[in-house]
Amino acid sequence: MSDAAAIPANFKVQAPPVELEREVLVNKGRDIGWLSDRVASVIEGKTPWWWWAMMIPSLLLYGAMGAMIVYQISVGVGVWGNSHPVMWGWDIINFVWWIGIGHAGTLISAILFLLRQKWRTSINRASEAMTIFAVMCAGIYPALHVGRIWYDWYLFPIPNSNAIWPQFRSPLMWDVFAVSTYFTVSVLFWFMGLIPDLAVMRDRAKTKLRKFAYGIFSFGWTGSNRHWSNYEKAYLLLAGLSTPLVLSVHSIVSLDFAVSQLPGWHTTIFPPYFVAGAVFSGFGMVLTLLIPLRTLCKLEDIITMRHIDLMCKVILATGSIVGYAYIMELFIAWYSGSPFERYAFLNRISGPYYWGYLWMFLPNVIIPQLFWFKWFRSNLKVIFILSLIVNIGMWFERFVIIVTSLHRDFLPANWGWYSPTWVDILMYLGTFGQFFTLFLLFMRFIPMIAICEVKAITPQADPHHPLGGAKDGGHH
Amino acid sequence: MSASKPYGLLAEFDKPADVMHAAEKVRDAGYKVWDVHTPYPIHGMDEAMGLKNSKVGWFSFIGGVTGYTSGMLLIWFTNAVDYKVMIGGKPMFSPFGAFPPSYELTILFGAFGALLGMLFLNRLPRLHHPLLKHDRFKLVTHDKYFIVIETADPKYSPKETRELLEAAGSKRIELVEE
Structure with missing residues (x-):
């Protein structure tokens, strides 16, 4: 180390003044061994009653979803409420809603990593899992929406005997590539983060089955620093690649709308507005999941009130962007001078679907503003309820965008009314079944906290910190 | 398995600062076939070991370029x-x-490049490793830090290497067998 020679032997690093010290990210000075024990105990302990109490209804709903899919495929898209002129109904609403929820996971794992937000380590694993499962729920809808799902493979550029190819000038094709890339890269990122943690589970395993299963999937990880060096670089690259990815996915989803020429859809504000809304709803879902789980799994020292406070602030920030977008959209509709644009937005607010607009506006614009106040950011019950309201609001946002724009377009001959059928409703509930089934399985078999990443941010893990064994004046 | 061959000397440490200083000593003593094993990546350990910058970036870059080019060519050819x-x-x-x-294919191929490049450079997955048979070494994923100097190192000598590790501050040094 060339510059090391310049440092005098009695050099002492000054500690920052007390008022500038940041709150710790792992409470009670827990050491790194405690972290492994605590997180692994969620998997190694006996299955708790509440796990089964959640799992059984989830499985039933999951089964209902399967039944609805079979019914829809065998009878046809007509079992849904989609009908002229509203050809995109709950299926596309739910697709956009679920895919939006996924965005928080990638934001936490990638963007917050690039921004060196160390608090992300406590929540990134569970949020990434949430992302993957949410995208799985989303993917069901467009696949079924095409009507004849046995032609779904036409979406991919596979040579076929009719010698036809997909038509890449359509944003729907862009969507196919965006969503499938998003899913694949999220799985890769999640799995790479899991390798050292599965090695933790392997080295603790008592039963043969666990030794075998965790052993296979941890790929023979030994914590070698030569490996960590490549691993950290790959992690940084994946974060760097996932950042433009997550921004592009919901942008491309929004282009499905914005590239069309329908009043209410044909706006350039859509890509940033959709991305902000996606992150907003995603953080809502992260809070919905983690607030009960941190208590049930006794993870309060790892997912601390500070983490929850910070997540509330992200909701406040993204909610404000969404609110700005709503108001700007109204302004532009007026300012455009186009009677069709003006009518589309007036109809949203005061037309027959005015209640949808209210359910969109209040939860997404007004409610998150409560998080300006510390009391709301430190009251878990309130945050939990608000996080649910955020996601209801975001569902209605997609409802408003899709249904109110389609139900009255240019000519009154094309006006109509949309309402969902029981199949729509049961299928939507069924996706919750799938989501929670997968999430419950995840938290029971895979470390739901990124053990190695949380270890790395504790003071005990820092070779330059007294708790990590650093001595005054010591340098390397 | 009958004639067990020595694999290397395994030295245990309790604190990250200790293992870091020890690594610097091993590096300065000129060893080449050795490694530090830690429960999490330690900042500055690459310098302490004298490692060069990782080459994973090249795999990712080549993946990304391939993705973008193949996407453009595919769309041009098909449409x-x-x-x-x-x-x-x-x-x-x-x-x-x-x-x-x-753009999506750039990211997709780049991400595969990063993950597969990392696995390739690390020679993983590896289903068997002498260290993984060692009971004490299981703590490497818990809260202990280890330095392993392999017998394959040209500078390795049962006596001097052990003395070096002792001088570096390890209180527990064991011989690991192949």
């Missing part, structure tokens, strides 16, 4: 050469319309 359909007066091929899928 402008092999199956031309005029839609809304739009050009048969435009780099703008072809950009979103190519």
Whole structure:
């Protein structure tokens, strides 16, 4: 180390003044061994009653979803409420809603990593899992929406005997590539983060089955620093690649709308507005999941009130962007001078679907503003309820965008009314079944906290910190 | 398995600062075939070991370039050469319309490059390793830090290497067998 020679032997690093010290990210000075024990105990302990109490209804709903899919495929898209002129109904609403929820996971794992937000380590694993499962729920809808799902493979550029190819000038094709890339890269990122943690589970395993299963999937990880060096670089690259990815996915989803020429859809504000809304709803879902789980799994020292406070602030920030977008959209509709644009937005607010607009506006614009106040950011019950309201609001946002724009377009001959059928409703509930089934399985078999990443941010893990064994004046 | 061959000397440490200083000593003593094993990546350990910058970036870069090029070529070939359909007066091929899928493929291939490149450089997955048979070494994923100097190192000598590790501050040094 060339510059090391310049440092005098009695050099002492000054500690920052007390008022500038940041709150710790792992409470009670827990050491790194405690972290492994605590997180692994969620998997190694006996299955708790509440796990089964959640799992059984989830499985039933999951089964209902399967039944609805079979019914829809065998009878046809007509079992849904989609009908002229509203050809995109709950299926596309739910697709956009679920895919939006996924965005928080990638934001936490990638963007917050690039921004060196160390608090992300406590929540990134569970949020990434949430992302993957949410995208799985989303993917069901467009696949079924095409009507004849046995032609779904036409979406991919596979040579076929009719010698036809997909038509890449359509944003729907862009969507196919965006969503499938998003899913694949999220799985890769999640799995790479899991390798050292599965090695933790392997080295603790008592039963043969666990030794075998965790052993296979941890790929023979030994914590070698030569490996960590490549691993950290790959992690940084994946974060760097996932950042433009997550921004592009919901942008491309929004282009499905914005590239069309329908009043209410044909706006350039859509890509940033959709991305902000996606992150907003995603953080809502992260809070919905983690607030009960941190208590049930006794993870309060790892997912601390500070983490929850910070997540509330992200909701406040993204909610404000969404609110700005709503108001700007109204302004532009007026300012455009186009009677069709003006009518589309007036109809949203005061037309027959005015209640949808209210359910969109209040939860997404007004409610998150409560998080300006510390009391709301430190009251878990309130945050939990608000996080649910955020996601209801975001569902209605997609409802408003899709249904109110389609139900009255240019000519009154094309006006109509949309309402969902029981199949729509049961299928939507069924996706919750799938989501929670997968999430419950995840938290029971895979470390739901990124053990190695949380270890790395504790003071005990820092070779330059007294708790990590650093001595005054010591340098390397 | 009958004639067990020594694999290397395994030295245990309790604190990250201790293992870091020890690594610097091993590096300065000129060892080449050795490694530090830690429960999490330690900042500055690459310098302490004298490692060069990781090469994973190249794999990712090549993946990304391949993804972008193949996306553009695919769309150009399918829509402008092999199956031309005029839609809304739009050009048969435009780099703008072809950009979103190519962009996604850049990221997709780049991500595979990063993960597979990392696994390739680390020679993983590896289902067997002498260290993984060692009971005490299981703590490497818990809260202990280890330095392993392999017998394959040209400078390795049972006595001197052990003395070096002792001088570096390890209180527990064991011989690991192949």
